[in-house]
Structure formats: C-alpha cells, structure tokens
Amino acid sequence: MTQSDPTDNPPSGIGGKRKLALLVAFLASLWLPWILSLGGCFLSLWIVIPAPTLFLLPLGVGAPEVSPWLIGVNAIALVWVAMRLPSGWIYSIALGCSVLGLLLSLLPLIQIPAANARMAADMAAEFGQAVLTTEPPLPQPLRPQPFVWLDAFRGIQVPEVRIERGIRFATVDRVDLTLNLYRPLESGRHPTIAMIYGGAWQNGTPANDETFSRYMAAQGYTVVTLDYRHAPQFRYPAQVEDIQTALSFIQTQAEALEVDIQRVALMGRSAGAHLASLVGYGQSPFPIRAVVNYYGPTNLTEGYNDPPVPDPINTRAILEAFLGGNPDQLPQLYRDASPIHQIRPNLPPSLLVYPRRDHLVRAKFGQQLYEKLQGAGNQAVLLDIPWAEHVFDAVFSGVSNQLALYYTERFLAWALRELP
Template identity: 30%
Template sequence: MPLLSTVLAAALAATPACVEPPPDPSNTFDAARTYEKLVRDYPDIRIAADPLPAGVRKIGDQVYAQYGARCLKLDAYLPAGERLPVVVLVHGGGWKSGYRSEFVPMALRLARHGYAAVTVSYRLSGEARYPAAVQDVQAAVRWVRAHADELHIDPQRVALAGGSAGGQIASLAGVTAEAGEVKAIINIDGLSDFTSELALKHEDDPKKNPSSAGAWFGGRYAEQGALWQAASPIRYVRAGMPPILFIGSGQPRFSAGREEMMARMAQAGVASEKLILPETPHAFWLFDPWLQPTVDASLAFLYRYLR
C-alpha cells in the first residue's frame, strides 16, 4: 500500500497544472453579440437568463479531460434527488467559437424539472480539427458516467443535446458512442449530412475561404471528402441507435439532411421526432420566447426515452 501511494503521488506530481488558454478575440459567438444582430428584425426577443433554482446546486469548472497542460472543463447543475437522468449539453459556434455558458439557461430549466444538466467545453477547430470535438464530448459523457455516485445521477440514463455545430457534434457523438453510453439525443438546428446538396451549397461555398466546416475538416469537400462523410450523423443510422429529437429553426440550411436521416431511422425501426419553430433565426435557443418551447419539447421527449 505505501508503494501504491508513492506511485500515485509521483504520477500526480508529474501531471502538468491546468493552464487556461488566453481569451480569443475572434470567438464572438455568444448571446449578447447575437442579440445585437437579431434584435432589429426580432424586436420582442430577450436573452434567455435564469437564476439558479432553489434546490439546484452548481458544481463548476470540473476537469473532464487533460492534454498536457490544456484542460477541458464542464459545469454540472444538479437538482435534489438520487440516480437522476442527465443531459449533457454541447454549445454551438460553427465548430470554431462559442462557450459552454450558452446552454446554462436551458440547463437550469431542465434542472427545475428534475434532470441533471451538464454544460461542456471542447476543443474548437482553431485548436484541433475534426474529430477532436466529438472525442471530447464522448470523453465528457464517460466522465459523467464514471462520477455517477458523486453527481447522484444514473449512468444508464444519459442524453446528449446541442445546438448548431453542437447539435451536429451531439448527434455524431451519440450515434458513435459505445453501446449503452447515450440513450437519447436532441439535435437543435444542427447538420445531419455535410454531403447533402443543401449543406454543400453553404458549407462548401468557394467564396468562403475557408467555410466553418472546411476549417474544421482542414479542406473543402473535394480535398477532404472522406472526413465530410465520416462527420455526417446520417452515415451511422442503424437499429438500436438512440432516438433523436430534431428541433429546427426557420432556416433549413442549418439542419440539412434531417428529413433523410429521419426516413432512414424509420426504416431501421428507430424513433425520431421533430419540432420546427417557424420564422425563427438560427440560434433561437439563446432567446425567449423560443427557449421555452425548446425546453418543453425536450422534456416531453426525455420523459418518453430517458425516464
């Protein structure tokens, strides 16, 4: 036993301390800046914000993965109870920007209804290209399941959810996870097929040098076609995969491939559901009055497939 303690102490001493990366001035995707862009066309919107509900505790800045001195962190919002179902939330930002704080309002509203909710950071495309972000989210799921006792959650009832790029990442991480790790997926305005005509029209536009997807993959479709295909959740439809709720804006380009993926899921005998919020902008989940119907649909779906 003393030898084990000595080895463990040496290993811990050899682990580099976490170093926060410096603020990135190009990372401009957040609720406040998005509000400034949208309020002229949608004057009734409000940035969604919620206080920490009574009985819900926050466990913040938990390191779930470390690469040298680079640490990836998550925040957990935990209502009272034991063996709670948990939703891991993945932020958007075109794979190149965004913050986990984007999903705090949704996390708190889920927690108010008895769900543990976890918001995660992951490596953006400027730091590490595909598939790093997907691997990070899967690592976060494994961390949450491994710490089920401390978090008072049920490791057999884990859902993944995300918006925009986070919706695509959540879908891909969920459908390619080890069997049983993820039981349900919520894709909010995220791509299902990078290779669809609609997605290529925008994400492989030669006028964008590079596009957000092109930067993530390290090249255009003609150059990195195998990666564009591999990152498309539609490629992994199969019997036994998790059911998916698709929540879409009034901007079809951001959920390209959704209808075909739902059709393939039906053929495979896998449940899928869809809610479209018409006349809404992309990133609608950052704002009221649109966050609440997003949460309501998510709660109904999670009750069916996670409870």
C-alpha cells in the same frame, strides 16, 4: 400701496427655461411618433429579411423572438401617429411604417396554433400519447402551454439549483477540458442530460445556454455541460474524442456527480448537436437513452456544396477549418464526420428541432436526417419552426424557444423515465 409678490413675476431666466421645455415637448410630440414608427418597422422587417452578415445576425435571430414586444411598439406608434402627427407626407410614411411593422410583428404569433397542432400530433404519433403527459423527475410543473404571453415579457422563471463550474475531466494537448454541473436541490442520482455547446466548433464554453441547464436541473435532472477542443487548432475527430472522454469521466464519477448512468440523454445545439449526434449514434462508453438535436449540421459534404443564401458565417470556411480542407480533398473525412451517414437501426429516440428560416444550418438537413432515421426504423420527430432563425433559443423566453421548450421538456421526461 401694496408690495407685489416676487413669485408673480418670475425672473426671465426661469421663464426662458419653461419656454424651452415647452418647445422641446412640442417637438418631441411631433418627432417621437415618427422615430418610434420607423424604429418599430425597421426591427420588424428582420422577421422576414435574412441577415446578410454576422454583424446583423442578432437582428434576424432576435426580431421574431421579441415579436410580442414589437407588437406593442408598433401599436403604440400607430396610435401616436394617428393622434399627434398632422396630415402630410410625414404622416403618411409614419402611418404606413406603423401598419407594416404591426403586420410583420404578428407573423410569428399567428403561426403558433398550426405549428403547435402539427408538433403535438407528430409527438403523439411517434412516441405515444404518454410523451405529452409524462411528469418530470421532480414535481416542478412543466410549462402549461406552448406559448405564455406573460413569460414573453417577464421572462421564464427558473427555480434555484446547485451549480458547480469548471470541473476538469481531462487535459489534452495542454488544454484543460472542463464540465459544469447543474443539479436539483435534492441530492441523489438523477436522470442526466449531457449538454454540448455550439459555436461552429471554434468557440464556446460549458457555461453557454446556462438558463436552460438551470431550468432542466430544477425539474430533477443532473445537467452536465461538456467542453471540447476547438478548431482550427484542433480538427476533427478531436472534438468527438473529447466528448467520449467526458462521457467516460461521467461514467466513472457517476456517484459523485449524481448521475443515473442508465438514464442519460445527449443534447446539443448547432455544432454541439452535430457532436451529440455523432456520439449518440456512434461510439459511446455507455448506452445513450435519447438524442436532442437543435439545428445541428448533418451532411457536411452537402452543407459545403449547397450553403445558405445569404451565408453570414461563411459556411465553407467554417467547414474547412473544422476538417482541414474541402470535400474534394477529403471526401471520406466529410462522410465520416456527417451524422446522416452513421444512421442504422436500433438507435436511441431522437428529437430534432430545426428553424425553417435558418441561414447557418439549412432546415432541409434536419429533414434529411429525420427521413434517414425513420427509414432505418428509428423513433424520431422533427419539430419545424416556420418563422425562426438559427440560435433562436438564445432568447430563452422568446416565442420560438417557448414552443421548443414545451416539447423538449416533455420528450426528455418521457425518454428518461424509469422503465419497468
């Protein structure tokens, strides 16, 4: 009589665990496709649905930018549903959600060719063909294409640069105002981008959008990101005065900061673009070579009277906090604070970047500024991104920012080139 191997009859506890694991795996094979299908469809819906509240705004901003990822999620869900779920109402709903999600997630990508062709033609027509071929100050290659699939998944690579943060340029009303400095590894004076952050004039720091600052510094620019006092404690024109003070500091410290004061562009996003436009088109301590405006307010009176729908940040409350009242109470102040009313001939070349689905600063205000600049004989191009929402470039490797970055870096290389 032979003795049995104990491994032939595992204890009931082990067998129970195996059965439980098999049951969990079986249920997962049924429910995971369903969950993945619903989740992918839900996220993809925000490509076309505007966010009604500030809480939901990240979904409206991010969904178009991560659409390559959503394409993958929806495609996997579609295949999984077709292979794993039995026929029935659950199968039909899951299949429908996956198909809808896949179609929605394709929308930004199928619009890229037409948008890119229009942008390239407008840039060349306004600034000359050289704007598309001018090299940056250092031999850091420009982006080879307006959209690179690999970058959408791995991120845009940013080389090492020198960074100094928290350099105080003024103290006003007991508020220390600072700047951050991003420079290429090579020392010397470089063409310069003075950056102004957004945040509804109420929040933000010079560290905002640091990936962009590092990216441009690696191309051979000195990037100086500027601070300013915030509303509602400090109201307009305090913010403009602070930017002018920062530029005066840059002028006096140009050698130490490695700034070529003859080649400076002003750039801003949202509220920062508003300030960049006011200073670039108005009073600056030294001549500005170019202005780059990412979705900045341009006509504050009309912005108050015709806010976006939905209005997730309460535009009227933001403007009242910034200016101290409404347009009926302060008509001249609203006019003075509107870049569209500062337009005159012989202004620096302007690049305007506006997402068409913007529900914080309506795209029509970018169009109005562009037409006013052109009407006064100035050089300006409006890059209109059909599928994008406000602050789209917060997703640095996103679909919209890849396209905007492609033309922004070329515009800056052209505008800040050495003149003969």
